[in-house]
Amino acid sequence: MLKLAIMGAMQEEIEPLIANFSDVKVTEFANNKYYEVNFNGIDIVIAYSKIGKVFASLTATTMIEKFGCNKLLFSGVAGAINPSLKIGDLIVATKLCQHDLDITAFGHPYGYVPGGAVYIESDKELIELANEVSNDLNIKLTEGIIATGDQFVANEERKNWIGNTFKADALEMEGASVAVVCNALDVPFLILRSISDSADMDAGFSFDEFLKSSALRSAEFIMEVVKRVK
Numbered sequence: 001m002l003k004l005a006i007m008g009a010m011q012e013e014i015e016p017l018i019a020n021f022s023d024v025k026v027t028e029f030a031n032n033k034y035y036e037v038n039f040n041g042i043d044i045v046i047a048y049s050k051i052g053k054v055f056a057s058l059t060a061t062t063m064i065e066k067f068g069c070n071k072l073l074f075s076g077v078a079g080a081i082n083p084s085l086k087i088g089d090l091i092v093a094t095k096l097c098q099h100d101l102d103i104t105a106f107g108h109p110y111g112y113v114p115g116g117a118v119y120i121e122s123d124k125e126l127i128e129l130a131n132e133v134s135n136d137l138n139i140k141l142t143e144g145i146i147a148t149g150d151q152f153v154a155n156e157e158r159k160n161w162i163g164n165t166f167k168a169d170a171l172e173m174e175g176a177s178v179a180v181v182c183n184a185l186d187v188p189f190l191i192l193r194s195i196s197d198s199a200d201m202d203a204g205f206s207f208d209e210f211l212k213s214s215a216l217r218s219a220e221f222i223m224e225v226v227k228r229v230k
């Protein structure tokens with residue numbers, strides 16, 4: 001039986017999701033709040049993790065191991081690397097990597113540690129479902145590589161390095177850690193992001209200006225995925 005996890009990193013990213021539901025049960029665990037709802041007969045747990053890979057791993061693990069979620073959707077915003085991605089555009093991750101993971105001193109590639117992999121692939125069926133939503137509702141959706149690290153990137157040079165090293169199209173601070181957790185626990189996942197900035201010197205201002213509107217776009221799209229998920 002399906003039990004769906006929907007997560008964001010920041011409150012602003014899950015607020016427009018919670019707004020869709022009237023009967024919400026709140027459970028506190030590990031310094032965080034988990035919002036349980038039922039939608040069209042599907043049990044859903046919603047939470048925002050707080051920013052960064054560590055908090056995101058904790059929340060993803062909690063949703064799976066404590067709440068019993070067996071499918072996970074992430075909704076939020078991202079910085080664009082690929083110049084064809086504009087503010088508000090939606091990207092779904094085909095695969096994700098950690099751009100700040102570096103044991104290259106031992107001859108390993110960036111993003112790799114023994115026992116792991118540079119890239120973790122998202123669930124193909126969920127990507128297919130996202131593409132169906134995109135086609136049916138005529139909402140542009142780009143498939144691409146998302147790079148994750150514990151840095152708010154507001155620097156053209158760093159952005160380009162991440163783009164070139166990982167062939168990444170967008171960057172954020174949680175996706176790949178959620179992917180590692182879901183992959184290890186055998187839970188299909190989808191990471192969806194709407195662009196809030198271009199990870200350049202104006203990124204801070206752009207992020208503040210577009211966080212809410214882009215988070216809303218991502219949340220609205222995720223709700224359409226939720227309506228079709230099996």
Ligand code: 3QA
Binds near residue numbers: 078152
């Ligand atoms: C940034 C958020 C974090 O959860 C990652 C947004 C959008 N643009 C990015 C960029 N670099 C890295 N990540 C992103 N999210 C948190 S910092 C602002 C916090 O304000 C994706 C993302 N360029 C808190 C108020 O003080």
